[in-house]
Amino acid sequence: MAGIPLYAQLINLLAAILLLLAFAMLTQRRVLSLVNLFALQGIALGTSTAIVAYATGQMHLYASAGMTFALKVGLLPWLLHWLIRRLDVKWDVEGLINVPTTMLIGIVLVVFSFNLAAPISQLASTVTRATLGIAMASVMLSFLMMITRRKALPQVIGFLAMENGLFFAATSATYGMPMVVELGVALDVLVGMMIVGVFFFQIREQFDSLDLKHLEKLKESE
Amino acid sequence: MIEILAVLGFPLAGAAVLAALGERRQAPAVNIAFSFLTFAAAVALTVRVIVSGPLLVADRQFFVDSFNVFLVALTAFVGLTTAIFSRTYMRIEQEKGRLTLGRLRLYHSMYQLFNCTMLVALLTNNMGILWVAMEAATLTTVLLVSLYRTPASLEAAWKYFILCGVGIAQALFGTILLYFAAEKLLGGGGGALLWTELDDVKTQLEPTVLSIAFVFLLVGYGTKVGLVPLHNWLPDAHAEGPTPVSAVLSGLLLNVALYAVVRCKVLVEGSLHNSFARDLMLGFGLLSVVTASLLLSRQKDVKRLFAYSSIEHMGIMTFAFGMGGAVANFAALLHMTVHSLTKSAIFFTVGHAAQASGTQIMDDIRGLVTASPMLGWGLALGTLAILGMPPFGVFASEFLILVTAIGERPWAAPFFLVALGLAFAAVFSKVLPMVFGATTGGRLPHPPAMFPVFVHLGLVLLLGLWIPPFLADWYRQAARLIG
Numbered sequence: 234m235a236g237i238p239l240y241a242q243l244i245n246l247l248a249a250i251l252l253l254l255a256f257a258m259l260t261q262r263r264v265l266s267l268v269n270l271f272a273l274q275g276i277a278l279g280t281s282t283a284i285v286a287y288a289t290g291q292m293h294l295y296a297s298a299g300m301t302f303a304l305k306v307g308l309l310p311w312l313l314h315w316l317i318r319r320l321d322v323k324w325d326v327e328g329l330i331n332v333p334t335t336m337l338i339g340i341v342l343v344v345f346s347f348n349l350a351a352p353i354s355q356l357a358s359t360v361t362r363a364t365l366g367i368a369m370a371s372v373m374l375s376f377l378m379m380i381t382r383r384k385a386l387p388q389v390i391g392f393l394a395m396e397n398g399l400f401f402a403a404t405s406a407t408y409g410m411p412m413v414v415e416l417g418v419a420l421d422v423l424v425g426m427m428i429v430g431v432f433f434f435q436i437r438e439q440f441d442s443l444d445l446k447h448l449e450k451l452k453e454s455e
Numbered sequence: 456m457i458e459i460l461a462v463l464g465f466p467l468a469g470a471a472v473l474a475a476l477g478e479r480r481q482a483p484a485v486n487i488a489f490s491f492l493t494f495a496a497a498v499a500l501t502v503r504v505i506v507s508g509p510l511l512v513a514d515r516q517f518f519v520d521s522f523n524v525f526l527v528a529l530t531a532f533v534g535l536t537t538a539i540f541s542r543t544y545m546r547i548e549q550e551k552g553r554l555t556l557g558r559l560r561l562y563h564s565m566y567q568l569f570n571c572t573m574l575v576a577l578l579t580n581n582m583g584i585l586w587v588a589m590e591a592a593t594l595t596t597v598l599l600v601s602l603y604r605t606p607a608s609l610e611a612a613w614k615y616f617i618l619c620g621v622g623i624a625q626a627l628f629g630t631i632l633l634y635f636a637a638e639k640l641l642g643g644g645g646g647a648l649l650w651t652e653l654d655d656v657k658t659q660l661e662p663t664v665l666s667i668a669f670v671f672l673l674v675g676y677g678t679k680v681g682l683v684p685l686h687n688w689l690p691d692a693h694a695e696g697p698t699p700v701s702a703v704l705s706g707l708l709l710n711v712a713l714y715a716v717v718r719c720k721v722l723v724e725g726s727l728h729n730s731f732a733r734d735l736m737l738g739f740g741l742l743s744v745v746t747a748s749l750l751l752s753r754q755k756d757v758k759r760l761f762a763y764s765s766i767e768h769m770g771i772m773t774f775a776f777g778m779g780g781a782v783a784n785f786a787a788l789l790h791m792t793v794h795s796l797t798k799s800a801i802f803f804t805v806g807h808a809a810q811a812s813g814t815q816i817m818d819d820i821r822g823l824v825t826a827s828p829m830l831g832w833g834l835a836l837g838t839l840a841i842l843g844m845p846p847f848g849v850f851a852s853e854f855l856i857l858v859t860a861i862g863e864r865p866w867a868a869p870f871f872l873v874a875l876g877l878a879f880a881a882v883f884s885k886v887l888p889m890v891f892g893a894t895t896g897g898r899l900p901h902p903p904a905m906f907p908v909f910v911h912l913g914l915v916l917l918l919g920l921w922i923p924p925f926l927a928d929w930y931r932q933a934a935r936l937i938g
Contacts, residue, residue: 352663353632356639372628379621385613392620399627407635411648414583418627421590425620428597432613439606 240288247281248364255374259339260332267390268313274397275305282404293412339374346370368402389429456512458503461496462574465489469567478556483542486563490538497531505925515649518580521932527577533706533799534570536907540803541699543904547810558602569595573711582648586630593619600696611691618688626675632668636661657725669723669732679712681766683743693762698806705765706799710791717776737777741867743770748874752881756815757805767878768794775856778863784934786855793848793915800911801837807903817885822894831890833908838886840915842879848918
């Protein structure tokens, strides 16, 4: 590992942690632990962005690292915790996850992502190019998580985790998008979360539960 | 510049004013007033572009050319007519007790905000902001789809939120890849996502990256266009939301999403020098047309029926853009315009018809002509127009697309033709008994808002007979640009 500078090793390490957390989320049944895993992912993401900022001297990356910490480690997990308390779904567990199968599909997705990312990574001039595959893999894993969940909150957390993966792709492949775009994306995520919050209360009011099995009335030809 | 500020500023101000105004009686009128101001600003912008050509202003952040200027005018126009329609429609809904005044406040405010996001998406020159605006358009309409708070509408809104959210996340990934490719040529910072800059260097963009990016962009924005197999949210959201929302979703949002796809396609095609992007769009388009036409005959809910018809028509446009070339692009742009006008007019009549009969189930809506002649004829004419009967504009565009398909993609033409035939049979046989025969409907407490319907249909008729020279010029220029 002598040829690789320390910061690059650190970023690779954080990328690996990110992927690991994505797998952990895939199999985590408890809603509360999912939120914590999501916050951990935010920490890994913010730290790696800060390291990239330090290594490359790009000032605006510091800002986006700060934004990541504020939004994804602070505000969003806090909001989710608040929602869980208010909706009293603390002990909700997801019934139907077949862990081994999900894991196997997850591994296939990772291999697929690495293959897809390989030609792009070779073109990258950034120090962190090797991580593009990981970013794509965590997007795919979050996607898989959303598909396998039947409850509303885990689906939303999967959605947010997907955004984490995308953000990581942006920093690792390109040193971040232009600031105005990043701000816009952050705003959208925040507003989206608020709407989800409002929405949960509406769903609860109607169905007395956040289980999406109640939401399967609209079928074709009915 | 001042025109662009006005076009974006009026709806934004409208959203704030309507939120502050709250539950007063004048809210619908204020909504119309702001929509009218937006439309006036859009007309001013249009005149400006006619006089002085494309605009690139505000540090290159906003860009108006022949491709988006008519869409801006169209969006503002349908925004205005829908506001006029929704005044009557929402009043009836409220008197029926389906909506409270508080919900109407949310509705009016979000309606203006939704218009604002679509106009931002159309006017911005920044591919990143385009994404942000598309996502914001989803977010503003989620709570509108669930406005009635019925179980079905909540489900539809949830589906809409999750599916479009996931879809649009793919588009963000595509945008990141686009930036990744562009940054090498244009340097970091704000410049590398500007469409005009990208367009200048598109031949040098890395083809491998762009082809992967395009797949993500097409899947992402294609979800919002409602392309099969990403269309699942669309019929539900259209059927369960309030009718003015269905009208603007079908008439405007789908167009804006397709606009985003086509902007991306121009860049990708410039880089790839092959027909990859075209073939992909062609395939998705044809699949949408065929699938939607098969599903049309199975529908029982009138709004779902026309939602599937929207999928079919978005498929037709995507298919035409996929074929490319001057004629097909021209036809696709014309089709965007006439479909938007016709489909929103149909939703207006369908909304009132459902109110008069107290149901959206087609078997229970009968004899509209007897109960309310204007409503019945409006629906009949609108349906004939959307099914491509001459002399309406939809006939002209579909005919051009079909002729091009026969010449350039002979294998696709039969599928296309059969799908159009199936759609005709399915929709016509369902709408006919709704319009004629013994009536089941009651009377509406207020006269239906038929003015917007006939204005729209009149315009569609006009476009079928005669296209104004400046519009034809824009279509031609835009068709050349799209390639």
